[in-house]
Amino acid sequence: MKTRLIASILASVILLSACGADKTSDKPSITSSKITVVTTLSIFQEITKKIVHTTPTTVESIIPSGAEPHDFEPTPQNILALKDADLFIYNGLTSIEPWLTKTLSFLPSTAQLNISKVATLRENDPHYWLDPENDIRAVDAIQKALSEKDPANKVMYEKNAQNLKTELRLLDMTYATQLKTCEIRTIVTAHDAYNYLAKRYNIEMHAIAGLSPESEPDAKTIAAIIKLVKEKQIPYILFETLASPKIAETIAEEAGVQTLVLNPIEGLTEEEKAAGKNFMSLMEENLTVLKKAMKCTM
Ligand SMILES: [Zn+2]
Incomplete structure (x- = not known):
């Protein structure tokens, strides 16, 4: 229904543009x-x-x-x-x-x-x-x-x-300086959002869900992650602000570890906005979380 509505609006927008082809010249100089x-x-x-x-x-x-x-x-x-x-x-x-x-x-x-x-x-x-x-x-x-x-x-x-x-x-x-000397170089995150960050700062990332938070993991993936957390003695599972923490929390519970919030900064919540947070400040918060999760010494 929604898609049909959008399609019909698009059609009228295109029609309007076609009628007034010179419309763009009405814009501010x-x-x-x-x-x-x-x-x-x-x-x-x-x-x-x-x-x-x-x-x-x-x-x-x-x-x-x-x-x-x-x-x-x-x-x-x-x-x-x-x-x-x-x-x-x-x-x-x-x-x-x-x-x-x-x-x-x-x-x-x-x-x-x-x-x-x-x-x-x-x-x-x-x-x-x-x-x-x-x-x-x-x-x-x-x-x-x-x-x-x-x-x-x-x-x-x-x-x-x-x-x-x-x-x-x-x-x-x-980031480069403070993430250089750490006991742990592996992190487990809620969705597959940190490949760029991981690559840049030499971190091994394992994601519970896929590129989108909605792509739910199967039982085999969950079991493999629990095994990895235990083997590598990973102290925290990192979940995020805009998606449900349910699976990350379940995994943390089963592996007997704690959770922390790592923010993919895909958008701001009302609370973050009200608190005057932005990309820079959230990246700084993320760095504090990573240093704790990776046991960094700097
Ligand atoms: Zn994402």
């Missing part, structure tokens, strides 16, 4: 800084907000707070909002945004920024924002796209992007 940016993941919203800083640009994420992005499907209102966006920034991989292909068909390519095109990818794994190197690439791509839409503020966008990249480099160095 190129020197105006009042542009509208819509993003999928909150990390892209955060990067964009930091780059546009105090300009009157609006930056909205279509994924509501507390929603698990793998489960998200745009509403007809989301689709209509996209039609008016000067720039739509998205992850680009179907393993997290399966609804994307049909939604993008009516958006001009100049209004689209697919971050997966600039990130270094590991197959179809969409969690590339957990490697700061990819966030730096995202910062560059977003800065460039904003500067093209709003050349009057180009110098300021470049400066803000530079500052943000410095923060990300510092974060990366802190």
Whole structure:
């Protein structure tokens, strides 16, 4: 039913665009800084907000707070909002945004920024924002796209992007240093979200579920993980904020170990937002959790 509704709205949107082919020229002139940016993941919203800083640009994420992005499907209102966006920034991989292909068909390519095109990818794994190197690439791509839409503020966008990249480099160095000397190099996580992070900081990751938190493990996988936890004396099972902790908790109980929260930062909960948390602060919290789970000495 929902899909049919979206399809009919899409059809009318396409029809409207066809009728008023010159509609785009009604948009604010190129020197105006009042542009509208819509993003999928909150990390892209955060990067964009930091780059546009105090300009009157609006930056909205279509994924509501507390929603698990793998489960998200745009509403007809989301689709209509996209039609008016000067720039739509998205992850680009179907393993997290399966609804994307049909939604993008009516958006001009100049209004689209697919971050997966600039990130270094590991197959179809969409969690590339957990490697700061990819966030730096995202910062560059977003800065460039904003500067093209709003050349009057180009110098300021470049400066803000530079500052943000410095923060990300510092974060990366802190991770590398503090995760270097640890008793344990294996972690067990709720879903397969940490390949990029694990690869970058030399961690062996075992996930209970697949690339999406909904891909439930079978009994054999669960048994293998319990065996691994016991053999490697892994002290904690790491579960996450936006998905159900049930299976992770069951495994921890059966293996006789504790749980900790490792956040894949796929989005922010209402509580995290209210507490002023963001990607940077959550990455710092994750580092504290990893150091505890891996028994690091730094
Ligand atoms: Zn995920």
